[in-house]
Amino acid sequence: MTTRSGHSSALDWPDVAALLRRRNLRLTPQRRAVVAALSEFEGHVTATQLVERCTARDPHFVPSTVYRTLDLLQDLGLITHIHDADGHEEFQPAQEAPHAHLICRACGATREISGDELGDFVGQIHRRHHFDVDVSHLAIFGRCEVCGQS
Numbered sequence: 001m002t003t004r005s006g007h008s009s010a011l012d013w014p015d016v017a018a019l020l021r022r023r024n025l026r027l028t029p030q031r032r033a034v035v036a037a038l039s040e041f042e043g044h045v046t047a048t049q050l051v052e053r054c055t056a057r058d059p060h061f062v063p064s065t066v067y068r069t070l071d072l073l074q075d076l077g078l079i080t081h082i083h084d085a086d087g088h089e090e091f092q093p094a095q096e097a098p099h100a101h102l103i104c105r106a107c108g109a110t111r112e113i114s115g116d117e118l119g120d121f122v123g124q125i126h127r128r129h130h131f132d133v134d135v136s137h138l139a140i141f142g143r144c145e146v147c148g149q150s
Contacts, residue, residue, distance in 0.1 A: 019076045033061065034069040044082070044090035044110065080136045084108060100138035106147035 016035055017027040027035075037053040038045065047066055054061045070091055073079045081089045082101050085108040098115030115122075115135050122133045 016073075016076075016078065019078070020072075023076075025072075030061070030065045031069050031072075033057065034066055035073075038073075038079070038091070038093070044084075044092050046088055046090055050091075082110075082137060082139045084110065084139075085141065094136070098135045100135045100140060102144075103139050103141050104144035104147055105141050106143050106150075109144050111144075 016031075020027050020031075033054050034050060037050050037057075040053065041049065047070060050066045050070070051061075051063045054066060055063065070079065070081075074081065074091075078094055079091050080094050081091045082103075084090050085103050085105050090110075098118075099112045100115070100118055102111045102113055103109070118133075118135055118138070122135065125131055125133050
């Protein structure tokens with residue numbers, strides 16, 4: 001998939017179709033509609049936003065299809081999700097480079113940080129607990145600089 005900014009992301013139509021075929025599934029028109037809607041958003045998107053986009057195009061579109069397709073795309077490793085400051089799930093294309101999210105509890109602003117920035121944290125957890133951290137779902141809550149000053 002290509003985002004509005006023209007950057008290529010992890011969702012690529014031939015890859016989605018091929019991955020589904022390997023599981024004896026098809027890229028149905030409904031699934032294609034969800035993937036197309038995902039491709040129109042840059043960054044994070046909620047399931048509600050996807051439902052709205054799909055039903056705006058096709059009033060007969062079944063909203064549960066969005067949720068089932070999001071689950072399937074996560075199982076295929078094509079998208080990941082985080083929980084925002086209000087606890088709602090937000091989805092984004094899976095990225096090769098690991099990263100985490102800083103989320104301001106006051107204003108809800110989200111900032112991505114690279115996995116490199118988490119190196120010491122991840123390493124320490126591994127050494128102390130013999131646990132490999134998956135930062136793809138890691139969200140760190142706190143207050144951004146602006147909200148911290150007020």
